Amino acid sequence: MFDIAGELHRWLDEGREFAVATVVSVNGSAPRGPGAALAVDSGGTAIGSVSGGCVEGAVYDLCARAVEDGQARVERFGYSDEDAFAVGLTCGGVIDVLVAPVLVRTPARRVLRAALSAVVRGEPGALVRVVEGPAELLGGALLVRPDGSYEGGLGGPAELDRTAAGEAGALLEAGRTGTVGVAVSGAVRGSPGPGSGGGAHCPGGPTLFVESSVPPPxxxxxxxxxxxxxxxxxxxxxxxxxxxxxxxxxxxxxxxxxxxxxxxxxxxxxxxxxxxxxxxxxxxxxxxxxxxxxxxxxxxxxxxxxxxxxxxxxxxxxxxxxxxxxxxxxxxxxxxxxxxxxxxxxxxxxxxxxxxxxxxxxxxxxGGTGVPLTGSATPIHHDGHSAAAA
Missing domain, CATH: 3.40.50.720 (NAD(P)-binding Rossmann-like Domain)
Known part of the structure; x- marks a missing residue:
């Protein structure tokens, strides 16, 4: 979402209601990485991109629906060999997209404004949102600053917010964007997404998406x-x-x-x-x-x-x-x-x-090799380097 921070900040200043679709995980080859975003306002205006064109129409419709019903949701897009006309990525990868409404009545609107303001001013910070877990947590947002302070909430127990802030702080320090799993109690569990903070496996807890904004390298x-x-x-x-x-x-x-x-x-x-x-x-x-x-x-x-x-x-x-x-x-x-x-x-x-x-x-x-892609078997996108650095 931070890749379109300037435009979204302007939309908030203008009082617009909108929904933002953010790529939260990537498996295999995909045009854009975690953090890429597309937003649609209540008038149908769109900015940004999540896939370079492959699934933009479907994501646009999801954003429009979120503006209408006020519900956050996570959708997966991949490639279907069985249905040539299915909405998916022609490059063969799989992406998960968080679609979150930002309405006047949205509790997280204030936190999102603070996060976008920090990005516009060039200040470091990390925005945490739930992408897998109880539905009531999908609309929460937590802004974490480099000094460990945070504002907002994920909608769960206070211990979850404290643990999420700690995990986000570690990713922010490394300048990384990605997912991390935590147990309901707040203990870190294993996470399959890029940028995972690691930790012992504790099944059943939510998965968080941490989007870091750091000064350019x-x-x-x-x-x-x-x-x-x-x-x-x-x-x-x-x-x-x-x-x-x-x-x-x-x-x-x-x-x-x-x-x-x-x-x-x-x-x-x-x-x-x-x-x-x-x-x-x-x-x-x-x-x-x-x-x-x-x-x-x-x-x-x-x-x-x-x-x-x-x-x-x-x-x-x-x-x-x-x-x-x-x-x-x-x-x-x-x-x-x-x-x-x-x-x-x-x-x-x-x-x-x-x-x-x-x-x-x-x-x-x-992590590229520098050799021509033509005639080679090297991957186009290297998963080990999929977490963003700037």
Whole structure:
């Protein structure tokens, strides 16, 4: 639902009544992942998408019905070999969709407004809703903040809200969206959905969908060169908060990088050691100058970031590896370095090179192989990486 937060927040401000359909779990291949949403207001206006077109008509009708009867429901859509005209996903996957009305009389409307407001302001938070369990729980909503505080309720015992807040806090900290099962008493049970919090199996409890909203992941591009300008544009397209860093003030200017969120003049290794990074951060080293590269990569390879890539020829890479070993960087850390940076696309121009780097970043993030799908048996979507990260 957070993917259309801006429009939904406007609808609430305008006093509209509507229903939101949110993908809460995915099995197999599907066009969109958990959190993707489609909303329909009382006038029939629709925004968003849950499947890229396969089941949009059926989900639209479910939203319209929810606006009329005020009832939340969960529907499953899959592929039917028996009925070629059945509503389902042509890609062969299965999705579960939570359809929730947001009417003036809906108790959760206030909580949803608070959650959408937080997303619009760029504040982190997690929205918890029941997707499997007693029907009276399907309309509840709980907003959980990073400090552990929460508001709203799922409609069950207070212990359920406390346990749900704890589980949501763990997923929020990891920047993940997915499902988790809890026992009626509040104890965590096993959950089959993506992003499960794990725990001992305690049958009979509800399954919760936790939708996390976190600031966009960071991409830090070191080296204010022409290739960097193209990579900045690619990074923004992928949803990253992009910083360009270079020690040379004549090159690191806002005029040269108008699309960057930040342009920093500093020695790269010094900046990296003083700035915030996390497990989603992407570091792209384009300087290919040893006086910058070696101290920078020493620092970068010691950090638990998502990706570290360095530009340069194969000869440059060989020299770089030798110098890093001499500096005390171990083989385990060196194995994380993607150098020469990017996938083999035969790239020549800065834009083509940026595309090859962006493709490698996506493959690393989603667990892809980078090989052509044509003629291969590799899955199109990798289930192990289906939980959202931004």
């Amino acid at each position: 960071r991409m830090i591009v070191f080296g204010a060169i022409d290739f960097a300008a193209a990579l900045v544009r690619a990074g923004k397209f992928l949803g990253y908060h992009v910083t360009v860093c270079d020690a040379r003030p004549v090159f690191a200017t806002r005029a040269r990088f108008p699309d960057a969120d930040e342009v920093v003049v500093d020695w790269p290794h010094r900046y990296l050691r003083g700035t915030g990074t996390d497990a989603r951060t992407v570091l792209c080293v384009l300087t290919h100058d040893a006086k910058f590269d070696i101290p920078l990569l020493e620092a970068a390879l010691a950090l638990p970031v998502a990706y570290v890539g360095a530009m340069g020829s194969r000869r440059t890479h060989g020299v770089r590896e030798r110098r890093l070993r001499e500096a005390g960087v171990g083989e385990r850390e060196l194995s994380r370095l993607r150098s020469p940076i990017g996938l083999d696309l035969g790239a020549r121009t800065p834009e083509e090179t940026a595309l090859s780097i962006a493709a490698e970043i996506v493959a690393a993030r989603r």
